[in-house]
Amino acid sequence: xxxxxxxxxxxxxAAAHRLYRSEWSDEQNFQIFGPCANPGGHGHNYVLEVTxxxxxxxxxxxxxxxxxxxQIMERHVIDLVDHRNLNTDVEFLRELNPTAxxxxxxxxRRLVGAVAEKAQLVRVVVIETENNRATVEEI
Amino acid sequence: xxxxxxxxxxxxxAAAHRLYRSEWSDEQNFQIFGPCANPGGHGHNYVLEVTxxxxxxxxxxxxxxxxxxxQIMERHVIDLVDHRNLNTDVEFLRELNPTAxxxxxxxxRRLVGAVAEKAQLVRVVVIETENNRATVEEI
Amino acid sequence: xxxxxxxxxxxxxAAAHRLYRSEWSDEQNFQIFGPCANPGGHGHNYVLEVTxxxxxxxxxxxxxxxxxxxQIMERHVIDLVDHRNLNTDVEFLRELNPTAxxxxxxxxRRLVGAVAEKAQLVRVVVIETENNRATVEEI
Amino acid sequence: xxxxxxxxxxxxxAAAHRLYRSEWSDEQNFQIFGPCANPGGHGHNYVLEVTxxxxxxxxxxxxxxxxxxxQIMERHVIDLVDHRNLNTDVEFLRELNPTAxxxxxxxxRRLVGAVAEKAQLVRVVVIETENNRATVEEI
Amino acid sequence: xxxxxxxxxxxxxAAAHRLYRSEWSDEQNFQIFGPCANPGGHGHNYVLEVTxxxxxxxxxxxxxxxxxxxQIMERHVIDLVDHRNLNTDVEFLRELNPTAxxxxxxxxRRLVGAVAEKAQLVRVVVIETENNRATVEEI
Amino acid sequence: xxxxxxxxxxxxxAAAHRLYRSEWSDEQNFQIFGPCANPGGHGHNYVLEVTxxxxxxxxxxxxxxxxxxxQIMERHVIDLVDHRNLNTDVEFLRELNPTAxxxxxxxxRRLVGAVAEKAQLVRVVVIETENNRATVEEI
Numbered sequence: 095x096x097x098x099x100x101x102x103x104x105x106x107x108a109a110a111h112r113l114y115r116s117e118w119s120d121e122q123n124f125q126i127f128g129p130c131a132n133p134g135g136h137g138h139n140y141v142l143e144v145t146x147x148x149x150x151x152x153x154x155x156x157x158x159x160x161x162x163x164x165q166i167m168e169r170h171v172i173d174l175v176d177h178r179n180l181n182t183d184v185e186f187l188r189e190l191n192p193t194a195x196x197x198x199x200x201x202x203r204r205l206v207g208a209v210a211e212k213a214q215l216v217r218v219v220v221i222e223t224e225n226n227r228a229t230v231e232e233i
Numbered sequence: 234x235x236x237x238x239x240x241x242x243x244x245x246x247a248a249a250h251r252l253y254r255s256e257w258s259d260e261q262n263f264q265i266f267g268p269c270a271n272p273g274g275h276g277h278n279y280v281l282e283v284t285x286x287x288x289x290x291x292x293x294x295x296x297x298x299x300x301x302x303x304q305i306m307e308r309h310v311i312d313l314v315d316h317r318n319l320n321t322d323v324e325f326l327r328e329l330n331p332t333a334x335x336x337x338x339x340x341x342r343r344l345v346g347a348v349a350e351k352a353q354l355v356r357v358v359v360i361e362t363e364n365n366r367a368t369v370e371e372i
Numbered sequence: 373x374x375x376x377x378x379x380x381x382x383x384x385x386a387a388a389h390r391l392y393r394s395e396w397s398d399e400q401n402f403q404i405f406g407p408c409a410n411p412g413g414h415g416h417n418y419v420l421e422v423t424x425x426x427x428x429x430x431x432x433x434x435x436x437x438x439x440x441x442x443q444i445m446e447r448h449v450i451d452l453v454d455h456r457n458l459n460t461d462v463e464f465l466r467e468l469n470p471t472a473x474x475x476x477x478x479x480x481r482r483l484v485g486a487v488a489e490k491a492q493l494v495r496v497v498v499i500e501t502e503n504n505r506a507t508v509e510e511i
Numbered sequence: 512x513x514x515x516x517x518x519x520x521x522x523x524x525a526a527a528h529r530l531y532r533s534e535w536s537d538e539q540n541f542q543i544f545g546p547c548a549n550p551g552g553h554g555h556n557y558v559l560e561v562t563x564x565x566x567x568x569x570x571x572x573x574x575x576x577x578x579x580x581x582q583i584m585e586r587h588v589i590d591l592v593d594h595r596n597l598n599t600d601v602e603f604l605r606e607l608n609p610t611a612x613x614x615x616x617x618x619x620r621r622l623v624g625a626v627a628e629k630a631q632l633v634r635v636v637v638i639e640t641e642n643n644r645a646t647v648e649e650i
Numbered sequence: 651x652x653x654x655x656x657x658x659x660x661x662x663x664a665a666a667h668r669l670y671r672s673e674w675s676d677e678q679n680f681q682i683f684g685p686c687a688n689p690g691g692h693g694h695n696y697v698l699e700v701t702x703x704x705x706x707x708x709x710x711x712x713x714x715x716x717x718x719x720x721q722i723m724e725r726h727v728i729d730l731v732d733h734r735n736l737n738t739d740v741e742f743l744r745e746l747n748p749t750a751x752x753x754x755x756x757x758x759r760r761l762v763g764a765v766a767e768k769a770q771l772v773r774v775v776v777i778e779t780e781n782n783r784a785t786v787e788e789i
Numbered sequence: 790x791x792x793x794x795x796x797x798x799x800x801x802x803a804a805a806h807r808l809y810r811s812e813w814s815d816e817q818n819f820q821i822f823g824p825c826a827n828p829g830g831h832g833h834n835y836v837l838e839v840t841x842x843x844x845x846x847x848x849x850x851x852x853x854x855x856x857x858x859x860q861i862m863e864r865h866v867i868d869l870v871d872h873r874n875l876n877t878d879v880e881f882l883r884e885l886n887p888t889a890x891x892x893x894x895x896x897x898r899r900l901v902g903a904v905a906e907k908a909q910l911v912r913v914v915v916i917e918t919e920n921n922r923a924t925v926e927e928i
Binding site for chain 3: 235236237238239240241242243244284289292293294295296298299300
């Protein structure tokens, strides 16, 4: 057994989305996605939590500067999705149905390289509502 | 001075919205509403809190049944706005820019008569994000 | 218009309760109180918030010591209801159906005199669940 | 190292319980369980969080429908414990002292098979109060 | 009775403080302020909630722009107290023992004029911990 | 794969701290630590969450008594840091820059032996603000 040290940073964004597949009929979309398939869309106050691990820098007492992690999250995710429509406005989500699972995986892919300079990505959590969330994590 | 007894019920809904005036240019809309004017819209997990007052029924120990208040809120507000686009999908919001203030006032107008049968509407709060909310209340 | 200064203290207690009237049939109790009438009872993590007003003591910069308010709340309410059955174990609730409204009123009656030595009781809130609460307040 | 994708669903229930062993004297019960052994019982607003893993369905962008997970949780746990006395009213808890640990293990046993059709149970968390929780999880 | 419309904005700041009076002996300070009088000080994640009222601008659907209110709060309060020692670093608190009550009153005095251009200050809440807060409000 | 059962206990403390290295110039300290290096310090409402694992005692239905875990946390951590200055008042933090990471590691070292009598330490989380936390855990 080993002890792992990580830090976690939380950020929020507000976005619209709609769950549906263009290949499917309206009926099929409503059957699978329910009211999430409404053509006008709906939205959420999303919470993004990013956890990174690494060794403790003895000079600073930090794995990595939380301001640095905040900026990585803003530049690679938050600034691109906040106050946007996730179906139409976000280049890196174009091919995806914007479920919490797909968002978590897409954010992981954008962040894993961006944090690698100073730390290792350990967990990405996308909280969609107080009752639902999706998590990608190293195990 | 008098003591007032009230009960408060909380409900949530997820909706998309966009702040803008069709009479204004894009430039003017962005100047006033910032990223809230993005054409694709964005969205929120809204919280609606409704407070009603009334006299205590000595038989039940209640002002009014909380299930009754829950149903009023669902029938008159939640069921019409949840998983909807507030700009395009909601009849009673058609004429309004869906700011938190306008939502709170519109919900008040729908609820004030609906609860009057058993109680008096005292306060309507619309929580848009963890940092913003609008309140209409009797004073 | 005047400005009023108040302080608010929050405390929690865990209690069991059941809503029913012994004068009513089981059928009538279930019709009015629903599953809250189940004979075995259920329970809540209650939150009690007490707000008191008063003038600012220029020596201390306080209306009243928050430790003092905490002790008043513990002695007069929390210690008597925490880890208790509100229907059977609490002398001052004996005559009452333990709805949130009745609890708020009963706690108000116990606290209004107890705090009067140093401050004026302004508001008592009993939060039963994340969706329900009852409030007694001066208006 | 591998990346694991999971979704988590939260639900709440209100229940009464009492911690004690019928084989023990009152004195011994109070010594071990403190005020949790009060004969009248007490109660909590419990939170149940269930996490399941699985592969991402490329058609839907989901591991599994959150409505499906919600229904599994309701049918196998929530509907049986909500507004109940956990010591006397719940068949599948009959043999157990209803500690948070025992609840988490009992809920795991009920859920592990029920979710297996579409996903793999990864974690069950039972939150008893804002300060206490028990977790069963795959490691 | 009239209906009042208000908007509320929340902001946070982290600060150190110590409760004591230089005119008093250490013994007297500890007797009145308890561990809050420790010479090294302690600190909090403070939350500031500011509520303003006004008439609804029919063009925008707003009382006042929330970004404007956010900037007022930052310029007149947050930027001056965040990551500061409230006893030694903040000019406008110099004469005051930094209790929650004194902070709420001092913030009210700074904000009441600053918001007057577009709205009327209705309530200032200073949340010191999850259990304690002070409120100044118009009644 | 195995299932692991754990219990988690949450406690809070309010403390002042300042991030800086005495070996560095003021300029270097501000460059690395930003406003956290302000000489007067600042502070937080810290949350400490401690998770321990172990086998379920069939007599009690517990891994270990939560009151016992609470007392361990108070004696070994909370009582020493609550209402203190983490730079100057806490013996076991003397050599450390009080970052969230260093606090989590230092608390782990104090707790790992203290809980070993009845359980195994699994995770220590130090929550500094609603946006930042550090975690030490067995993996």
